Amino acid sequence: xxxxxxxxxxxxxxxxxxxxxxxxxxxxxxxxxxxxxxxxxxxxxxxxxxxxxxxxxxxxxxxxxxxxxxxxxxxxxxxxxxxxxxxxxxxxxxxxxxxxxxxxxxxxxxxxxxxxxxxxxxxxxxxxxxxxxxxxxxxxxxxxxxxxxxxxxxxxxxxxxxxxxxxxxxxxxxxxxxxxxxxxxxxxxxxxxxxxxxxxxxx
Numbered sequence: 545x546x547x548x549x550x551x552x553x554x555x556x557x558x559x560x561x562x563x564x565x566x567x568x569x570x571x572x573x574x575x576x577x578x579x580x581x582x583x584x585x586x587x588x589x590x591x592x593x594x595x596x597x598x599x600x601x602x603x604x605x606x607x608x609x610x611x612x613x614x615x616x617x618x619x620x621x622x623x624x625x626x627x628x629x630x631x632x633x634x635x636x637x638x639x640x641x642x643x644x645x646x647x648x649x650x651x652x653x654x655x656x657x658x659x660x661x662x663x664x665x666x667x668x669x670x671x672x673x674x675x676x677x678x679x680x681x682x683x684x685x686x687x688x689x690x691x692x693x694x695x696x697x698x699x700x701x702x703x704x705x706x707x708x709x710x711x712x713x714x715x716x717x718x719x720x721x722x723x724x725x726x727x728x729x730x731x732x733x734x735x736x737x738x739x740x741x742x743x744x745x746x747x
Contacts, residue, residue: 553641557717562634566625567712570617574708575701577616578609582697591690594679602691602700603679607672609700610707614663617711618656622719629723636724637717652718659718663711671707 557563582605586592598604628634642652651662683689691699 553637553645553717554713556635557637557713557720560634562625562628563712563716566621566716567709570613570621570712571705571708573620574609574613574616575704577612578700578704579697581608582700586693586696589693591692592696594683594689594691595676602696603676605696605700606675606703607668609704610667610672611664613704613707613711614665614667615660617708618659618663618715618719621712621715622656622659625716625719626723629720634720634723636720639721639724642717642721647714651714652721654718655722659715663714666714667707667711671703671710675703 585600592600592602592605594602598607625634629636642648645652651659654662679689
């Protein structure tokens with residue numbers, strides 16, 4: 545069976561505990577930020593319309609949540625990921641897999657500013673756009689759909705989980721790849737760490 549090196553690269557990142565720790569921290573930061581905005585804006589309301597020309601509606605909240613997740617995640621986490629690579633605690637992705645990835649030019653080889661812009665736009669188009677389209681399909685055009693405020697807050701908190709995972713996956717892989725060039729000694733530290741681990745298991 546033929547396998548693509550890119551799929552192995554993403555799979556290796558997903559299996560990394562460091563990736564999940566980074567994604568969890570970013571999720572908590574983005575969740576607190578989102579709730580700190582959505583709760584005051586909707587305080588005292590019983591329900592929120594799903595789509596009301598993007599004026600205080602659920603659709604706007606989803607778009608904003610996706611945008612800020614893509615914008616803030618690299619800002620919050622990139623420094624810690626880079627330090628993890630430099631210390632040999634995070635293994636960079638395979639260079640050959642990165643070079644063959646279709647995301648090499650727009651994400652994996654880009655600096656902080658361009659990563660923020662790309663991930664923010666990607667999240668808005670993919671997650672925000674698909675959610676709005678699905679909502680319009682369910683609600684139709686002839687009736688008004690509303691959500692109780694507590695249901696809206698619960699749904700957007702759960703909805704943000706896959707958005708954060710995908711966003712963190714792209715940023716984590718990109719930073720780990722770029723950090724390899726910035727910290728050439730990281731491979732030495734990582735190899736030493738792996739050898740020590742093998743020695744302990746053999747003992």
